[in-house]
Amino acid sequence: MKGHFMHAFDIQLKRNAWITLGLIAYTVFALFPIVWIVMMSFKGHLDIVSPTPKILFKPTLENYRAIFTNVSNPLYETSRADFLLYFKNSCIVTVSAVMLSLLVGIPAAYALARFRFRGKEDIAFTFLSFRFAPEIAVIIPIYILYQKLHLYNTHAGLILVYQLITLPLVVWIIRGYFEDLSLEIEQAARLDGYTWWGVFTKVAIPLVKPGLASTGILAFIFAWNNFIFGLILGAKETFPTTVGTLGFISYESVLWGQMAAATVITILPPLLLSVFIQRYLVRGLTMGAVRG
Amino acid sequence: MLTVEIKNVHKQYGNVHALRGISFECRKNEFLAILGPSGAGKTSILKMIAGLESITEGEISVDGQSIRSVPSEARNVAMVFETYALYPHLSVFENLAFPLKSKTSRLSREAIDQRVRETAETLQIGHLLDRKPAELSGGQKQRVSLGRALVRKTGLLLMDEPISHLDAKLRHRMRRELKKHHRTLDATVVYVTHDYLEALALADRIVVLNQGKIHQIGTPREVYHDPADLFVASLLGHPRINLIPAGVKKGSGDGLRIVLEGGSAEWPVPGAHDKWTDWCADITVGIRPQHIRLSRRNAESGITGEVYVVENLGVNHLIEVKVGTVVLNVLSRDSEYTIGQNVSVQFPEDRVMLFDRISGKKLRSA
Numbered sequence: 116m117k118g119h120f121m122h123a124f125d126i127q128l129k130r131n132a133w134i135t136l137g138l139i140a141y142t143v144f145a146l147f148p149i150v151w152i153v154m155m156s157f158k159g160h161l162d163i164v165s166p167t168p169k170i171l172f173k174p175t176l177e178n179y180r181a182i183f184t185n186v187s188n189p190l191y192e193t194s195r196a197d198f199l200l201y202f203k204n205s206c207i208v209t210v211s212a213v214m215l216s217l218l219v220g221i222p223a224a225y226a227l228a229r230f231r232f233r234g235k236e237d238i239a240f241t242f243l244s245f246r247f248a249p250e251i252a253v254i255i256p257i258y259i260l261y262q263k264l265h266l267y268n269t270h271a272g273l274i275l276v277y278q279l280i281t282l283p284l285v286v287w288i289i290r291g292y293f294e295d296l297s298l299e300i301e302q303a304a305r306l307d308g309y310t311w312w313g314v315f316t317k318v319a320i321p322l323v324k325p326g327l328a329s330t331g332i333l334a335f336i337f338a339w340n341n342f343i344f345g346l347i348l349g350a351k352e353t354f355p356t357t358v359g360t361l362g363f364i365s366y367e368s369v370l371w372g373q374m375a376a377a378t379v380i381t382i383l384p385p386l387l388l389s390v391f392i393q394r395y396l397v398r399g400l401t402m403g404a405v406r407g
Numbered sequence: 408m409l410t411v412e413i414k415n416v417h418k419q420y421g422n423v424h425a426l427r428g429i430s431f432e433c434r435k436n437e438f439l440a441i442l443g444p445s446g447a448g449k450t451s452i453l454k455m456i457a458g459l460e461s462i463t464e465g466e467i468s469v470d471g472q473s474i475r476s477v478p479s480e481a482r483n484v485a486m487v488f489e490t491y492a493l494y495p496h497l498s499v500f501e502n503l504a505f506p507l508k509s510k511t512s513r514l515s516r517e518a519i520d521q522r523v524r525e526t527a528e529t530l531q532i533g534h535l536l537d538r539k540p541a542e543l544s545g546g547q548k549q550r551v552s553l554g555r556a557l558v559r560k561t562g563l564l565l566m567d568e569p570i571s572h573l574d575a576k577l578r579h580r581m582r583r584e585l586k587k588h589h590r591t592l593d594a595t596v597v598y599v600t601h602d603y604l605e606a607l608a609l610a611d612r613i614v615v616l617n618q619g620k621i622h623q624i625g626t627p628r629e630v631y632h633d634p635a636d637l638f639v640a641s642l643l644g645h646p647r648i649n650l651i652p653a654g655v656k657k658g659s660g661d662g663l664r665i666v667l668e669g670g671s672a673e674w675p676v677p678g679a680h681d682k683w684t685d686w687c688a689d690i691t692v693g694i695r696p697q698h699i700r701l702s703r704r705n706a707e708s709g710i711t712g713e714v715y716v717v718e719n720l721g722v723n724h725l726i727e728v729k730v731g732t733v734v735l736n737v738l739s740r741d742s743e744y745t746i747g748q749n750v751s752v753q754f755p756e757d758r759v760m761l762f763d764r765i766s767g768k769k770l771r772s773a
Contacts, residue, residue: 299492302459305479306486307555308509313480317505321496 149382156375163371178376197351198377201359205381207270208345208355209338212277213331220285221327225315227286228293229301239290242283250279250343258347268350276344281334288333292326293319332392336385356381409470409562409595410435411456416465418451418619425451427619428465438589438596440610442603442630442642447616449599450489453565456597458482469563480511485556486565489572491548493540499551500536503527506559526558529588546577557588566598570605582608603643607631615639633760637767640693640760646725646736649699651692652764665692665761667710667733689764697738698758701726702751714748728752 155163157174182198226232227239257276258267266272296319304314320327345355354362356377363374411433418426426448433439441449454460456467458479467474474482485506494502503523507514514522527533530550540548549570556564570581586609589596600606606613607627615622615630615638623635634640640648654666712730719742726737726744730752737752744750761770 297490297492299488299490300494302454302457302479303486303488303492303555304494304505305459306457306482306484307506307559308480308511310478310480310510313509318494324496 152375152378155371156379158372158375160372163375178372179380181373182376182380197362198356198359198373198380200352201354201356201362202380204270204345204349204353204359205339205355205357206384208273208277208353209335211270211274212281212338213334215274216278216281216285216334217327217331220282221289221320222315224286224289225293225319228290239286242286245279245283250341253279254343254347261348267348268353270353272348273344273353273355276348277338277341280337280341284334284337285330288330289323289326292323292330296322328392332385332388335388339385411563411595411597412466412468412471413452413456414466414468416452416455416467417463418448418455418460419463425619426463429616429619429621431614431621431624433595433597436593436595438598438609438611440598440600440606440613441616442600442606442613443616444601444642446618448619449601449616450567452616453486453567453597453599456563457484457486457565480509483511483559483561484563484565485559485561487552487556487567487569489568491540491552493548493551493555495540497539498536499527499532499538499540499543502540502551503536503554503558506555512559522558526554530554530557546573546581549573549581553585553588557592560593562594564592564594564596566596568600569598571600571602585609603645607643615642617642633769634693635769637691637693637762640762644695646696646738648693648695648760649735650762651694651733651735653690653692655690665690667692667731690770691762691764692754693760693762694754694758696725696736697723698755699728699735699737700753700755701728701737701739701741701744702753703743703748710752710754712750712752714744714746714750717742717744717746 154170154172156178157176158169158172159175159177162169162172223242227235261267261272261276264272266275300322301314301318304318305311309317339355340357341355342357345353345358349355349358351362360374360377360381363370363377413432414430416426416429417424429448429452431439441452443449451460455462456469456474458474458477462475469482494505497505500523503526504519506512507519507522523536524533527536530553532547532550532554535543535547535551540551543551549572553569556566570578570585573581582605589609598605598609607630610627612624612626613630614624615635617638623630623639625633625635630639631643634643637650641650651667656666710730712728712735715727715729715734716725717727718725720738723738723740724742724744726739728735728737728750735752762768763770
């Protein structure tokens, strides 16, 4: 009996060991590029271009100083990377795009979840269909359109085109949250003397708040990471960081160190947001906890 | 302090005909219970009165005024939901204050505060005001949801199975409290339940509903002792009423006689019509378990049967007696019966109900 128990215990232990091993392997695989970039951002140029990859090196803050003071290496005249401007652009465009999507998308999601009207499913599907085509497929018509509407190379233009990324996400995810709310709670509020608008603002929105936070962050990450819209529809005044880091590639050389430093700074906002709001994120994505 | 009138109301959900022409009225300050099994359409009636669901056909009026075009928020109706439907993000105090803060209410902060505390005191939830619904027990949630309905002091109160999710003990206590509150309240109550005991205990009148149709409207006494048909008879009472297939035949000399199926017993029909032989060859005899009289000696006008099972229920004993092919449930205080024993069964004349077996309608009863 005891032997049998020990045997089962051993199997369990072995299984756990294999799972742990697998997880470690995956973690290394997933984190290695990030670790490598972080290391690179602290390396001097010679350490970076050394033919044998260097794990041990003398760290330097030179790359960060360069991107933050906007002084490129004077040796490479053609390299123009105004990182601070690009970072600011990214912040303005992404935050505004997410705010706009939430502002428009939350009422839309509520209407699609709760009201009965003609063509409801068609409208919902249209939102979703924005995500079907790859961005590259629609970029040229949009480019021509933007030229004519004078939206090319403007923050407003990028904010608008980012709606293709963020709005479907917001509408579809938040619609799901609203649909999960107990209908009777909203009916109770109606009988308590509130119009649909009162129910929406005083009951429905507060109840899906965790969902709003997680959806907002997801939308933020998608928008922040976008490359193609900024590349084609922006120019050097409006480039987001994703595009702007290309500026470290010059005729004479590639400023690997500064590019790495810029990349590290670029991944910080979504990373920090995710970590700080992780609790919310998990709760939001596994909702149903709303029911009293 | 309102009257509610429901006139020939139909409700259809797609192809499902949930209510098929319902008419009844609810008098001033009346406690009206709508009793029926699940799927009867009880909640649909409440939600239509509340304006949460549209009326497919017919008319609902409150105090003589049609409410068809009045939106829910303007109907001045309070409702207690089966699921309690508390606002999970608000404290108990805020839940109770919520209806008072609406635009239609217009009360000062102090007045709201006072009303909430008053209501909380009467419902003994004054100590819970700072808690969130998630931190309450089922019984406490129930009180809060009741409080939220009472706090506005509306003339019409709708309750949808408000205590059916509580455990038996608490349910009993809340039942009594509800009755007490109704007496001090100046309100007409429409109360939906599937529990006949709640309906009997609380209501001034009961509407018995099944599959979208009303079977009977009457006082608890009428509905229990004089059911309109087989459905009502079997819905009320536990253990269930005995329904025995029987026939009517012309007896020798003393008029009509009822014959239990299998010919195991027959007895004269008091006050029977001659007509019965024509159209009521098939009848059902109904008698409640507590009204059947058992005795160990052979009585003259009795039927003999054999004790099948004896269950001790405390005060009473539930005895199953086999008479011919029929098994009768009998409630008796006498515990002296043993399995296999031969007993004499008597149906007191004034307790026997007779139903047409085909239509289910009442033929005669006490």
